[in-house]
Amino acid sequence: MTRGRKSTLSRSSWGPSLCRVTFDLAGAAGEFGEELQELLDAVLPYEQGADPELRQVTVTASRLAFAVELGTAKAREAKTIPLLHQGRKVAELFILIRLVADSADRYPAVTKSKFELRINRLPLLRLDFDRDMHTAPGCHWNVHAERGAITNLLARNNPDHSGELCKLHLPVGGARMRPCLEDLLQLLVEEFQFGSVPDAITAIEAGRVRWRRRQLAAMVRDDPHEAVRVLCDELGYEVKPPTSGARDVRFDKLRRW
Amino acid sequence: MRVGRNDGGGHVDAIVVKADPVELAARRERALSSVRLPEDELRSRVEAGSATPEERDAWQEVDTVAFLLGA
Numbered sequence: 220m221t222r223g224r225k226s227t228l229s230r231s232s233w234g235p236s237l238c239r240v241t242f243d244l245a246g247a248a249g250e251f252g253e254e255l256q257e258l259l260d261a262v263l264p265y266e267q268g269a270d271p272e273l274r275q276v277t278v279t280a281s282r283l284a285f286a287v288e289l290g291t292a293k294a295r296e297a298k299t300i301p302l303l304h305q306g307r308k309v310a311e312l313f314i315l316i317r318l319v320a321d322s323a324d325r326y327p328a329v330t331k332s333k334f335e336l337r338i339n340r341l342p343l344l345r346l347d348f349d350r351d352m353h354t355a356p357g358c359h360w361n362v363h364a365e366r367g368a369i370t371n372l373l374a375r376n377n378p379d380h381s382g383e384l385c386k387l388h389l390p391v392g393g394a395r396m397r398p399c400l401e402d403l404l405q406l407l408v409e410e411f412q413f414g415s416v417p418d419a420i421t422a423i424e425a426g427r428v429r430w431r432r433r434q435l436a437a438m439v440r441d442d443p444h445e446a447v448r449v450l451c452d453e454l455g456y457e458v459k460p461p462t463s464g465a466r467d468v469r470f471d472k473l474r475r476w
Numbered sequence: 477m478r479v480g481r482n483d484g485g486g487h488v489d490a491i492v493v494k495a496d497p498v499e500l501a502a503r504r505e506r507a508l509s510s511v512r513l514p515e516d517e518l519r520s521r522v523e524a525g526s527a528t529p530e531e532r533d534a535w536q537e538v539d540t541v542a543f544l545l546g547a
Contacts, residue, residue, distance in 0.1 A: 245492065252490035260487060275488040281495035281544040288540070292491050295503060296537055315536065317543055333536075340529035386525065 248285040248318055248327045252278040254426075255287065255316075255400075259300065261422030262404050264414050266301045266308055274300050285327055287316040299337065302407060303414035310413065311337040314400070334403050336411075342385075348397055356390035356476045358397035390476050395438050399430040441469040500541045507537035 256276040265271055270293065277291040290298030299311035313335040318327035329348065336344040341363070348358040363385040370382040380386070391397050401423045408415040408423075416422075439446040443466050450456040508515060511534045521527040522535040 249490065249492040252492065256488070256490040271488045276490035278490065278492045279495050279544060280492055284544060284546075286540050286544055292493055295499075296506070297533075297540070315540070317540075337529075340533070381525070383525075 243325075244283065244320055244327055245280050245285075248278050248280060248287075251285075251316075251318065251327060252276045252287055254429075255314075258401070258404070258422060258426050261416055262408065262419040263300055263312070264303060264416050266303060267306060269301065273298050283320040285318040287314075287318065289314055302336075302411075304412075306414065309338070310343075310411075311340070312407070313337055313342075334400060336403075336407065346391075346398060346403060348394070350394055355388040357394050358391050359388035360391060361385055361388065393475050395434050395441065395472070399427060401426040401430060440466075441472040444468050495544045497545060500545055504538055504541040507534040507541075510534055 253276070259274070259276070265274070272293040273290040275290055275292055277288050279286045279288070279291065288297040289300060290296075297313075297315060299313045301308035302310040302312055313333065315331075315333040316329055317331040319330045320326070321328040328350075330350045332346075332348045334346045335342045342361070343363050345361040345363070346358070347361065350357060366384050369384050369387070373380045373382040373387070405420070405423050407413050408419055445468075447458050447460075450458050508518065511518060511528075511531045513521070513531065513534075515538060518527070518531060518535050518538065521531055527535065
């Protein structure tokens with residue numbers, strides 16, 4: 220496996236078969252990985268004595284696809300981040316993000332992500348996103364707990380459902396309005412009170428602003444008509460349509476759960 | 477720029493690695509060997525919700541390799 224830090228990547232390191240667009244994508248995926256590393260390091264303390272490379276964000280690049288995992292470069296398999304209480308590991312955070320080139324091959328877009336709070340390798344909470352998921356909400360929480368009343372309801376109403384709460388997909392706003400990793404990190408720090416780095420909330424909030432601006436930009440691309448209406452009718456801006464014509468609203472994006 | 481301070485241990489920078497098909501195939505084999513199941517059976521157990529935590533992790537590895545090789 221050829222290794223190279225983001226900052227030392229050069230076009231030649233990717234071989235002559237990869238075009239400039241691919242190089243730029245690899246660079247952008249590397250920046251994505253660095254952003255993630257900085258966020259995690261600013262929020263979750265390292266376990267004393269543990270090998271820091273086991274929580275190193277590793278971006279594995281394969282042409283137009285990128286797998287973002289933790290510790291893979293060292294361990295040769297995906298690892299979890301220990302969650303600490305009084306310096307002792309009491310739970311784990313699993314993070315997996317997959318990126319592919321967007322429709323214009325300009326940016327690496329998240330096609331799938333998986334964030335899990337685990338204890339003894341068993342999931343307690345899962346936040347899953349899959350851009351191509353159609354049988355369940357594209358982004359959903361799974362809660363690994365049981366509640367008899369929910370099981371009874373599911374069993375009575377939906378014969379195809381096992382009745383297990385952990386197999387219920389709780390929708391959280393679809394691809395555009397889904398929670399970000401920062402939201403989960405804040406839950407871990409504030410409600411579960413796992414050990415955190417001083418001033419972790421500053422990093423979380425900075426990351427959340429970055430995330431919401433990106434999502435907002437994507438939503439403007441989905442529905443430029445609504446963006447123009449708000450800018451012109453409510454905020455007094457003047458907006459000119461492009462000479463190529465106004466872009467259609469992507470109702471397919473707006474309808475999906 | 478790093479925000480905050482992490483005193484628990486050393487820092488690492490994110491790393492970008494170029495996928496190697498041979499290495500990926502070995503990663504897939506390690507995952508399957510760790511649970512001693514063929515891929516189809518492992519997939520069935522995960523989809524049925526009957527997989528152990530070790531099997532779920534192994535499936536995640538197999539699935540990631542498939543994602544990278546199929547790209």
